[in-house]
Amino acid sequence: MRFFQHLGTYILFLNRVFTKPEKWKILWKQIVFESNNIGVGSFNIISLISTFVGAVSTINIGYQLVSGLVPEYLIGRIVRDSNILEFAPTITALVLAGKIGSNIASEIGTMQVTEQIDALEIMGVNSSQYTSLAKIISGLFAIPLLVIYAMCLSLLGGAISGWASEIISIDLFVKGLREDFNGFNVFFCITKAFFFAFLITTISAYQGYRTKGGALEVGISSTKAVVYSCMGIIFFDYILSQLMLF
Amino acid sequence: MIKLLAINKKFEDRNVLNNISATFYKGKCNFVIGASGCGKSVLMKCMVGLLTPDSGSISFDQRDFVSMDYEGKKSLRQEIGMLFQGTALFDSLSVEDNIAFPLRTFTNLNETEIIERVNFCLNRAHLVKINKLMPSQISGGQKKRVGIARAIALNPKYLFCDEPNSGLDPLTSRVIDHLIKEITEEYGITTIINTHDMKSLFEVGDNIIFIHQGNKWWEGDKTQIRQSGNKELLDFMNASEF
Ligand SMILES: Nc1ncnc2c1ncn2[C@@H]1O[C@H](COP(=O)(O)OP(=O)(O)OP(=O)(O)O)[C@@H](O)[C@H]1O
């Protein structure tokens, strides 16, 4: 029951967010600022994580395919597909849920408990939109880019670890990467990234916006933002895979 | 002029405001006083629409506020300035941008005109050379004054101040009282001030409403308080005299 109540208020919240902005120029400025915040600010952590995820996936798959019955270059192919289909979008999204989600929720939550949201409302500004729309748009723009970047880096990481641990040579790995390449997988990956970006930014903004109380509640909201975003990501990961891959 | 008629507000089962009717006049500092927890902030929030009263009506110069739709409220609110108890400055914006915010959002002034207006408001609040500082870099008293500067940026017709001088030293408090008084009289604003500071009431108060446990207990002007014979009011007043 509580779930449906939340779903309802969440949709009403989004309804207020996606209305015509007061001034496009102000929104544009916010978007530039937030894109920098979300995109550039997450660059390092995504670089690190995706490289290592790619590296580990080569080692794992190499370890499982040591039998010698299958050609080595298949390692490259499996690393490619598992990273594009699952690891790059999903792990990136989970990491960003932690980083961006908590950031958005605590920022908006703090504005709520220090009455800055009330101040906006008093001025006649649509506070849901002012606080959230730029963040959502920036997320929709930056997160898929980060996912594409993560996808490339994870393949690079996979190649390097294969070579460094002598599981597979770079040449063979690349042969595997190129074999039977299916552009649809990349499309699937980017579609997921958009969904995840929407979930992370809107759920976190919603959690931040409905904060009541003080600093303690801001902390709780930010935790909830991360937990619910992650749950949403995993759930939609399943739904989208089911719908689009089969 | 703002008129309240029979405002009631409950939270769960607790009555916070009972049947409050009052009138607040233009060009005057209208004070709402009362002990902590008596409902002053709730009343003010009802008046500006942050809370909806359970019953009763609020009219701003004959325009009924409670029954207005969102768009109507939105445009009326551009005539309202409010100073919050905790100032509520936007902490991601500098002092200058805070005051420029309503101007950028609701006017078509160009950047030079906006900065001119910002500096005018800052001067009015007796603040200089803090344009580029962030709210976290200025003192509590300065924040209150920036809050006032932001509240008057759009030339409001109605100014709401929730405890404008709580937590400030007596000298700064007087500065802020007089600042509010000056602005109110100069621009003919309908100003409403919530406070439990009797000093500022005797300094600048015009019309006074005393709230006791959610009821309007007394109404009058400051010269009548001592002769009012109202026990709760006199107790309240005497407690702050030493
Ligand atoms: N959102 C709310 N939910 C439930 N009760 C509330 C809420 N806001 C205020 N109250 C209750 O309403 C009563 C009046 O609160 P209010 O904030 O108006 O007091 P106040 O007169 O402004 O006091 P102070 O001088 O300390 O600011 C308090 O008892 C408070 O517990």
Ligand SMILES: [Mg+2]
């Ligand atoms: Mg109060």
